[in-house]
Amino acid sequence: MQKLKKEDINQEVFDLYDDYAHNKIDRKEFIKRLSLYAVGAITLPALLSFISPNYEDSIVVKLDDPKLKNETISYESPKGGKVIKGQLSILNDTTEKLPGVIVVHENRGLNPYIKDVGRRTALEGFIALAPDALSPMGGYPGNDDKGREMQRKRDQTEMLEDFIAGYNYLKNHKDCNGKVAVVGFCFGGWISNMMAVRIPELAAAVPYYGRQPKKEDAAKIKAPLLLQYAGLDKRVNAGWPDFETVLKANNIEHEAHFYPEVNHGFHNNTTPRYDEESADLSWERTIAFFNKHLKG
Structure with a gap:
């Protein structure tokens, strides 16, 4: 899947995600509007993956930290x-x-x-x-x-x-x-x-x-x-x-x-x-x- 960077993404995508994350629009409407920004080499699956949280690779202090x-x-x-x-x-x-x-x-x-x-x-x-x-x-x-x-x-x-x-x-x-x-x-x-x-x-x-x-x-x-x-x-x-x-x-x-x-x-x-x-x-x-x- 295409690897996106923050600078590749329109600010409106972040605003759209904020509306979705705060229950101002439902998932169906979020996907519908998000698809408008899937143009050229930027695909909808790539956008969805990019905007979604990645917990697996982002933990700073692990649960088993010996301290x-x-x-x-x-x-x-x-x-x-x-x-x-x-x-x-x-x-x-x-x-x-x-x-x-x-x-x-x-x-x-x-x-x-x-x-x-x-x-x-x-x-x-x-x-x-x-x-x-x-x-x-x-x-x-x-x-x-x-x-x-x-x-x-x-x-x-x-x-x-x-x-x-x-x-x-x-x-x-x-x-x-x-x-x-x-x-x-x-x-x-x-x-x-x-x-x-x-x-x-x-x-x-x-x-x-x-x-x-x-x-x-x-x-x-x-x-x-x-x-x-x-x-x-x-x-x-x-x-x-x-x-x-x-x-x-x-x-x-x-x-x-x-x-x-x-x-x-x-x-x-x-x-x-x-x-x-x-x-x-x-x-x-x-x-x-x-x-x-x-x-x-």
């Missing part, structure tokens, strides 16, 4: 007695209690990329918990398309409560020192913002390209925020001016970074929306922010 202990844990959902499962990662050689970080997935469940981010976080000296909001439905199904379909069937408010319960689980874990922050991506960015709204004692929040809270909710935030936005992400960025106004008016500690000429999802190294320079810089900032607020 880490990774396990699947369970805790009760506050809604209906359901059980939420998640990946808990911690350094093997730690001799003291560590600050914690909740790692929140996108709108498709706990896929290999987010599990990897959890392990990357743990390597930086945090105890990391990456819950799976799809647990009550059997968990991430191994396929992002099906994962999105499953997650659409869950109520967002209930999922928020499940992640808040994850915060409480981690805060009270025997290896945690009680300081807990959150980082989340896309849907997880919204969850991160809303956890900052709902949890006054949250140590810090780092939403990546996350939808902003309503004005009346944003005013309740106590946690310091590090907000990571993609320069080309018009959909999410449209909510920033009103959010910024509330943050400033209420003297809420925050810093926002807009990474120029990159797409929504730029941190996700499994898709062509990934931008290595921006992803690396944003992650350096994230870890420095966590070190300041959880270890400083």
Whole structure:
């Protein structure tokens, strides 16, 4: 199959994928519109393969990394007695209690990329918990398309409560020192913002390209925020001016970074929306922010 490069692809293809990934169009319509860009040597199968996530070749920290202990844990959902499962990662050689970080997935469940981010976080000296909001439905199904379909069937408010319960689980874990922050991506960015709204004692929040809270909710935030936005992400960025106004008016500690000429999802190294320079810089900032607020 033809090997495509990012520079071969029209920006409209990335915008189209964003609409599909965020349930604005169904798969049939996505394929129909995508086929319009299959011209000349660029075939539709090549486009589909290029735009889809590649988990097999993209893992940064493997599950069997000898420096880490990774396990699947369970805790009760506050809604209906359901059980939420998640990946808990911690350094093997730690001799003291560590600050914690909740790692929140996108709108498709706990896929290999987010599990990897959890392990990357743990390597930086945090105890990391990456819950799976799809647990009550059997968990991430191994396929992002099906994962999105499953997650659409869950109520967002209930999922928020499940992640808040994850915060409480981690805060009270025997290896945690009680300081807990959150980082989340896309849907997880919204969850991160809303956890900052709902949890006054949250140590810090780092939403990546996350939808902003309503004005009346944003005013309740106590946690310091590090907000990571993609320069080309018009959909999410449209909510920033009103959010910024509330943050400033209420003297809420925050810093926002807009990474120029990159797409929504730029941190996700499994898709062509990934931008290595921006992803690396944003992650350096994230870890420095966590070190300041959880270890400083």
